[in-house]
Each structure stands twice: as structure tokens, then as C-alpha cells.
Amino acid sequence: MARIEFYKYQGTGNDFVMVDNRFQKVNSKDKTMAQKLCDRKFGVGSDGLILIENHDDYDFEMIFFNPDGSQSMCGNGSRCAVKFAQFLGIIGNQTTFLSTDGVHEASIDGDIVRLSMKDVPQTKINTFPEHFTINTGSPHYVIFASNIKDKNVKEEGASIRYSEEFAKEGINVNFVEKLSKDQISVRTYERGVENETLSCGTGVTACAIAHVLHGGISPVKIETLGGQLSVDFELIDGNAKNIWLTGPAKNVFKGQIEL
Numbered sequence: 001m002a003r004i005e006f007y008k009y010q011g012t013g014n015d016f017v018m019v020d021n022r023f024q025k026v027n028s029k030d031k032t033m034a035q036k037l038c039d040r041k042f043g044v045g046s047d048g049l050i051l052i053e054n055h056d057d058y059d060f061e062m063i064f065f066n067p068d069g070s071q072s073m074c075g076n077g078s079r080c081a082v083k084f085a086q087f088l089g090i091i092g093n094q095t096t097f098l099s100t101d102g103v104h105e106a107s108i109d110g111d112i113v114r115l116s117m118k119d120v121p122q123t124k125i126n127t128f129p130e131h132f133t134i135n136t137g138s139p140h141y142v143i144f145a146s147n148i149k150d151k152n153v154k155e156e157g158a159s160i161r162y163s164e165e166f167a168k169e170g171i172n173v174n175f176v177e178k179l180s181k182d183q184i185s186v187r188t189y190e191r192g193v194e195n196e197t198l199s200c201g202t203g204v205t206a207c208a209i210a211h212v213l214h215g216g217i218s219p220v221k222i223e224t225l226g227g228q229l230s231v232d233f234e235l236i237d238g239n240a241k242n243i244w245l246t247g248p249a250k251n252v253f254k255g256q257i258e259l
Contacts (some may be wrong), residue, residue, distance in 0.1 A: 002026070002259055006037070006044065008252040009084055011076035011113075013198025013226020015252065017044050018084045021051040021063075026259070028053065031069030033259060038067035044257060047190070047197050048074055050081050052088065059091050061098040066192025073101040073137025075201020075245050079113040082106040083249040101137040114246045117205055122238035125209065132210040133171070136243075140206035141166070141173045144214065148177045148187050153196040157189020172200060176207045184211050185223040198226030201245050205231050209240045 004025055007018040017037045019026060026033060034049040036042070048066055055061040062081040064074045078099050085091050086108055093108045105116040117136060124135040132142040141160055145151065157173035160166065170191035177185040186207045188200040208220035208231035219232035229247035233240050 003256055004259060005254065005256050007084060007087075007254045008044065008046065009080035009249060010226075010252055011080045011199065011201070011249040012224055012229055012247050014076035014080075014200065015046045016048045016050050016077050016080050017046045018050050018052065018080065020088055022054045022060075024053075026051065028063050031065060034065030034067060034069050036259065037257070038065075044255070047193055048077050050074075050077055050084070052081060052085055052090070055098050058098045058103065059095045060085050062100075064100055066190075068192045068194070070192050071100055072192065073099060073118075073202055075115065075117060075137070075203075075205060076199055076247070076249075077201070078104060079106070079115050079201065079245070079247065079249045082108060082113050082115065083111075083251070087251065111248045111250055112246065113249045114244055115201075117202075117243040117245055119243065120205075120209060120240040125213070125238065125240070127213065132206070132213070134206040134209055136202040136205045136209070138202045139169070139171045140203055141171050142176060142207055142210040143174070144176050144178065144210075146177060148175045148185060151175050151187060153187045153189050157196065158194070161189060161191055161194075172203055174200070174203045174207050176210065178211065178214070178216070179223070181215075182217050182219065183221040183223070184208070184216070187225065196225075199224040199229065201229070201247075204229050205243060205245055209233070209235075
């Protein structure tokens with residue numbers, strides 16, 4: 001068994017196990033490692049595992065795993081990865097790095113990380129009478145509702161995620177309440193975690209786009225159970241461009257574990 005050092009970071013309550021893997025201490029192809037580390041009963045416990053690795057063309061590469069070992073883009077995880085890379089001395093207050101869905105830029109101001117997200121073309125924004133499906137690096141189902149504080153997000157989210165339409169590939173489910181022209185409240189059920197999480201970066205990005213399509217304005221301030229985020233972007237001919245996700249990312253603790 002190998003003993004590895006890890007760090008725990010959180011971004012508005014979305015928490016991640018972070019490992020400095022620049023010297024290949026762990027096997028980045030081993031998906032079972034994420035399942036072990038993310039388990040809240042038998043492991044460290046988190047919403048995902050992030051490995052920081054060297055890259056020839058960018059400041060670093062971020063490799064992200066969901067708790068079930070699957071991989072996808074993670075907005076809050078990316079913001080935490082940026083903060084961790086700064087802690088490791090890899091970057092200063094600006095960076096360009098590689099993530100699951102391609103290249104991203106970010107800037108840091110104290111605990112606040114501002115992250116560029118990929119443009120979302122009109123082809124990845126689907127409008128239905130009662131909901132939206134929007135792919136912001138991960139697929140999201142967005143439904144507007146009232147009194148979302150009273151929602152059973154785990155139960156209602158799972159019923160959509162495991163419906164016949166989405167069961168095979170899975171989808172994240174977001175319940176959105178409009179608070180004002182530029183402010184919404186969001187609760188999210190995440191696939192891979194298979195539960196409600198306190199925050200989801202790609203989720204609030206999808207919700208912000210849906211809110212503007214619903215008559216809102218950018219920048220959009222978002223309340224999540226884990227804290228405040230903001231998303232600003234331009235909607236050009238139905239395409240969401242120049243998207244930035246902004247919010248806090250903080251170190252919680254560090255430790256060692258045998259794998």
C-alpha cells in the first residue's frame with residue numbers, strides 16, 4: 001500500500017480531495033481510487049477527486065473524477081484546482097490550464113477565483129415547455145419552480161436522472177427559483193454523486209443561461225446552499241459566449257491516507 005498526501009478544498013460547499021500528482025505518485029487511470037477517496041464513510045469523503053499534473057503547453061492539467069469514478073467537467077472543482085495550484089507555487093494570480101473539456105483561464109483575488117467556461121452553442125441549449133437541457137461541459141436539466149427550499153431534491157432529482165430518457169448517460173438536475181431580474185436560487189442533484197450537493201459550478205452556469213433566456217439579465221447572482229456564486233456571459237444569436245464563473249475556493253485541511 002502507498003501512503004499519499006492529500007488536501008481538501010471546498011468551493012461554496014462543493015468539496016474535493018486534491019492530490020499533487022506532478023510526480024505520478026498515483027495512477028491517474030485508476031478510477032477505483034476516486035471511489036475509495038470520495039466515500040464519506042470509508043474514505044476521506046468528497047464530491048470529487050482532483051489530480052494536478054504537469055503539462056507541456058499549459059500551467060498544469062487538472063484531472064477530475066466524480067465519486068463513482070466517472071469523469072466530467074467540474075466548474076467548482078476547477079476553481080478549487082486553480083487555488084490549489086497557486087498554493088503549490090505552480091501559478092501566481094493568473095493561469096491557463098487544461099481540464100476535462102479543454103483549456104480554461106482563471107484569475108485569483110484572495111479567496112475569489114474567476115474561471116472562464118466554455119462557450120455554449122445554441123445546439124447545446126434545448127428549450128422545452130417546462131424545462132431546459134443545457135450542456136455546459138456536463139449535461140444539465142433546468143426547471144424553474146417556487147419555494148425550492150421545500151423541495152425533496154434527492155428524490156425529485158433522482159426521478160428525472162433515472163427516467164427512461166436519461167438513465168443510461170445520466171443528467172444533473174437543477175431546481176431554480178427566480179428572486180429578481182439578476183438573482184436566482186439554485187438546488188442541484190448531481191449525477192455521479194447521486195445526491196444533492198451544496199453547489200455545482202456547471203449547474204449554476206446552466207441555470208444562469210436559462211434565467212437570461214427566461215427574461216433575466218447578466219451578470220446573474222446565484223444563491224446555493226453552500227454560498228454565493230455569480231455567472232456573467234453574453235447571449236449572442238442564441239449562443240452563450242464569454243462565460244465566467246466567479247466564487248470562493250478555500251483550503252479546508254490536509255492529511256495522509258494509504259491506498
